[in-house]
Amino acid sequence: MVDEHKLIELAKSKPDGISNDDIKSAIPDAKIEDIAAAINKFLKNGSFELYQDNGKLLYKYKDPSKKSTAKGSDSEEKIVFRIIEEAGNKGIWIRDIRFKSNLNMTQLNKVLKSLETKKYIKAVKSVSASKKKVYMLYDLEPDSSVTGGAWYQDQDFESEFVDVLSQQCLRFLTEKGEEAKMHGGGPLLARNKSYATANDVHKFISELGISKVRLSVSDIESILYTVVLDNNAERIASGEGFLYRSTNKFLSSVGLVKTTCGVCPIANRCADTGLINPKICEYLTDWLEEN
Amino acid sequence: MSFQIGKLISLILQERFGIIIEKVGNFLFEYGSNPLLYIMRGTELPLGKVKEALCILIKYGLVTFKPNNNENIANYSLCIDNILLMTRYPKFLNLLKKKFGDESEMIIEELLQNSYLSTSDIIVKVAERLKCDVNDLPNVRDKFVSLVVAKYIQRLPTPNEEERPVPILEIKESVLFSLPKIDMKLLSQVYLKKIPKEELGETVFWIVNFDRFHQDMRDKYLVDAFTKKFDENVGEFVKLLLQQMYIRTDPWAETSNPVPLLEIKDIVRKKVIYPNLVTFFDQYVTVIEQDPSQIIRKSGEASGGSFQIQLKEAYNQIAWEIVEQVILEKFDSKAVRIFRLVKLKKFVEPDQIQQLAMIPSKEAKKLSYQLLEENFLKLQELKRPLANNGPIKSFTLFYIDLESIVRNLLELCYKTLYNAMTRKSHEKFINKRIIDKKQRVDAIAMGIQSQGATEEQLADIEDMITPPEREILGKIDRKMKKLNIEELEVDATIFLLQMYLKYQ
Numbered sequence: 079m080v081d082e083h084k085l086i087e088l089a090k091s092k093p094d095g096i097s098n099d100d101i102k103s104a105i106p107d108a109k110i111e112d113i114a115a116a117i118n119k120f121l122k123n124g125s126f127e128l129y130q131d132n133g134k135l136l137y138k139y140k141d142p143s144k145k146s147t148a149k150g151s152d153s154e155e156k157i158v159f160r161i162i163e164e165a166g167n168k169g170i171w172i173r174d175i176r177f178k179s180n181l182n183m184t185q186l187n188k189v190l191k192s193l194e195t196k197k198y199i200k201a202v203k204s205v206s207a208s209k210k211k212v213y214m215l216y217d218l219e220p221d222s223s224v225t226g227g228a229w230y231q232d233q234d235f236e237s238e239f240v241d242v243l244s245q246q247c248l249r250f251l252t253e254k255g256e257e258a259k260m261h262g263g264g265p266l267l268a269r270n271k272s273y274a275t276a277n278d279v280h281k282f283i284s285e286l287g288i289s290k291v292r293l294s295v296s297d298i299e300s301i302l303y304t305v306v307l308d309n310n311a312e313r314i315a316s317g318e319g320f321l322y323r324s325t326n327k328f329l330s331s332v333g334l335v336k337t338t339c340g341v342c343p344i345a346n347r348c349a350d351t352g353l354i355n356p357k358i359c360e361y362l363t364d365w366l367e368e369n
Numbered sequence: 370m371s372f373q374i375g376k377l378i379s380l381i382l383q384e385r386f387g388i389i390i391e392k393v394g395n396f397l398f399e400y401g402s403n404p405l406l407y408i409m410r411g412t413e414l415p416l417g418k419v420k421e422a423l424c425i426l427i428k429y430g431l432v433t434f435k436p437n438n439n440e441n442i443a444n445y446s447l448c449i450d451n452i453l454l455m456t457r458y459p460k461f462l463n464l465l466k467k468k469f470g471d472e473s474e475m476i477i478e479e480l481l482q483n484s485y486l487s488t489s490d491i492i493v494k495v496a497e498r499l500k501c502d503v504n505d506l507p508n509v510r511d512k513f514v515s516l517v518v519a520k521y522i523q524r525l526p527t528p529n530e531e532e533r534p535v536p537i538l539e540i541k542e543s544v545l546f547s548l549p550k551i552d553m554k555l556l557s558q559v560y561l562k563k564i565p566k567e568e569l570g571e572t573v574f575w576i577v578n579f580d581r582f583h584q585d586m587r588d589k590y591l592v593d594a595f596t597k598k599f600d601e602n603v604g605e606f607v608k609l610l611l612q613q614m615y616i617r618t619d620p621w622a623e624t625s626n627p628v629p630l631l632e633i634k635d636i637v638r639k640k641v642i643y644p645n646l647v648t649f650f651d652q653y654v655t656v657i658e659q660d661p662s663q664i665i666r667k668s669g670e671a672s673g674g675s676f677q678i679q680l681k682e683a684y685n686q687i688a689w690e691i692v693e694q695v696i697l698e699k700f701d702s703k704a705v706r707i708f709r710l711v712k713l714k715k716f717v718e719p720d721q722i723q724q725l726a727m728i729p730s731k732e733a734k735k736l737s738y739q740l741l742e743e744n745f746l747k748l749q750e751l752k753r754p755l756a757n758n759g760p761i762k763s764f765t766l767f768y769i770d771l772e773s774i775v776r777n778l779l780e781l782c783y784k785t786l787y788n789a790m791t792r793k794s795h796e797k798f799i800n801k802r803i804i805d806k807k808q809r810v811d812a813i814a815m816g817i818q819s820q821g822a823t824e825e826q827l828a829d830i831e832d833m834i835t836p837p838e839r840e841i842l843g844k845i846d847r848k849m850k851k852l853n854i855e856e857l858e859v860d861a862t863i864f865l866l867q868m869y870l871k872y873q
């Protein structure tokens with residue numbers, strides 16, 4: 079391994095740039111491949127810049143905090159760059175940039191394009207509004223409020239993924255409840271044993287290995303809330319967090335939903351006369367033929 | 370009253386009493402309370418027919434009358450609820466049979482069929498059906514007496530003392546369930562047809578007290594609900610709690626008066642069927658009390674604690690579940706999730722839905738607007754200036770009006786009943802020829818059987834119905850059964866929804 083710190087210090091000490099030979103003499107015991115890897119990394123993250131001087135390669139140190147003084151940017155670009163930089167990893171909407179920079183739309187678009195091609199900034203689609211793009215510095219990881227967190231893949235909500243997780247969470251709670259009941263010792267004991275924390279469920283889901291992305295406990299908490307919303311579980315406050323447990327509903331299917339008319343999509347148009355009527359209704363016919 | 374109910378009761382009247390009574394019923398439904406002459410004019414029926422129809426309707430408690438401003442004329446009005454109740458009769462009978470056995474069921478059945486009867490009528494009719502020996506009459510009497518004591522049967526109101534052209538029917542609360550002396554000696558004579566029943570000189574008549582049946586149904590559905598949510602032990606606990614409630618609470622109170630736990634514990638101990646409830650009694654009580662539904666609450670610590678059951682709240686929660694079921698079947702589980710989110714939060718901004726319910730925004734939008742369209746959700750707009758004198762921002766919030774949803778669902782139930790009944794009569798109508806033939810063949814078979822026909826002759830008669838016809842008849846039969854069951858089940862839903870409204 080190369081002492082990266084040493085490498086940086088070396089470059090800092092020579093503002094005109096360092097050559098491969100300089101490096102070798104400063105860190106003689108490093109392997110060539112390791113040095114190359116370190117340099118590549120610095121080039122990538124913008125700490126080094128590459129120059130050619132008389133056919134010789136020179137690396138120049140560049141203060142990342144001053145990347146804004148990017149070469150070749152004119153003053154408008156600098157202003158826009160700074161505004162975007164300020165917005166951090168939450169990004170900033172084009173209208174707000176315009177407002178802050180006082181540039182007109184054509185100008186601003188040009189500047190943004192140029193900064194984008196130079197890979198100083200990037201545009202990220204925000205999940206909160208499908209057509210809204212926000213700009214942020216190129217190497218920033220967008221905030222989860224922009225990407226939507228674990229549930230989004232390229233700004234698309236992964237509905238099936240959420241469904242599967244929701245089912246698995248419920249399964250965990252149900253099994254836990256059944257196990258508790260099997261243990262005996264009375265209903266109160268069984269109830270207390272059937273509670274699970276989000277941590278318990280998180281552990282179970284992680285071990286299942288059904289998720290490609292790493293889920294946090296609060297991600298699981300969101301999923302558990304859908305189980306509660308589906309009226310398949312209850313949650314009670316306990317200390318800092320919640321306890322969850324699967325529950326039954328009060329009713330099994332009531333008569334109305336077992337009929338065709340009770341759930342009929344065209345019931346509003348069904349009358350005595352006209353084409354939609356109970357005498358010839360196909361829904362009813364099919365239901366009557368069923369065994 | 371709604372359009373749908375009007376159609377339904379018209380069909381019920383027609384099925385049970387024929388078209389003349391249906392006509393009178395329709396007129397009264399549409400124009401409300403009216404005197405005889407108006408009914409005659411409106412229905413274009415001869416006076417005699419209208420009178421006859423009104424008589425029957427009054428007899429069955431489907432029409433009531435009150436003196437007009439002019440004291441000499443009566444205004445007649447329709448008792449819509451009682452007409453709808455007729456679809457519930459089978460349920461009443463079933464309930465009673467389970468609770469008290471066949472004889473009691475027969476007593477109620479006779480009353481429902483005849484509308485009102487005297488004491489001797491009831492006892493004699495039921496005894497005849499059972500082919501009782503005269504010595505068994507006291508048995509039937511005891512059954513009858515206990516039904517009165519338990520308030521399933523009450524006295525028929527009679528004209529009050531004052532002589533008026535239009536009598537006012539009244540019954541004092543205090544005598545509603547009081548039993549007259551029953552002279553068993555004379556009654557036996559009547560049973561043996563030795564003397565006419567007029568000699569008994571009876572003045573008291575009995576009718577069915579529907580309200581009492583409704584209390585039973587209310588309790589039964591509650592017990593079922595708790596059994597489903599917890600287990601049969603909790604169901605039993607609730608049953609006993611309700612049973613003990615009657616001793617000290619008005620039956621339709623929103624909340625029962627406190628029932629001491631010790632009382633329930635005592636009863637449970639004596640019953641052998643629920644050993645678990647005995648062993649874990651205290652644990653069960655804690656579980657029930659701590660349940661988030663909060664339907665059964667502790668009300669005091671004295672003498673081992675006492676409990677109250679929140680009947681209003683129970684039916685509130687039941688109504689919510691019914692609505693959720695309907696949404697689930699009409700739309701899907703995501704729609705229910707949205708609905709329940711709005712329920713839990715009371716007011717929800719459309720944007721929050723996608724995030725909290727974890728549904729893709731497009732789908733969330735589509736579903737919530739569908740729910741809006743079918744009136745499961747409502748929208749409220751709020752306008753609020755962002756800053757002083759600033760631009761006004763408007764928020765839209767979803768919320769739920771449960772009562773109006775329940776009313777809509779009731780309409781849907783009535784429509785469903787109406788459609789089922791319409792379909793039934795239509796199926797009968799298109800197969801009329803075969804059904805008539807079957808009836809004729811049956812009649813002939815019965816006739817020759819009573820004349821001592823041989824097996825062979827009987828088989829010959831039966832063969833008049835061809836195998837394909839037999840198949841069709843079987844099919845019709847199955848369809849009718851299915852539709853009849855549907856009617857009863859939908860009526861159960863109606864009952865649950867009505868209970869919610871009753872407590873509002």
Ligand code: SF4
Nearest residue numbers: 339342345348356359
């Ligand atoms: S009869 Fe058919 S069309 Fe009419 S409400 Fe029922 S299911 Fe719908």
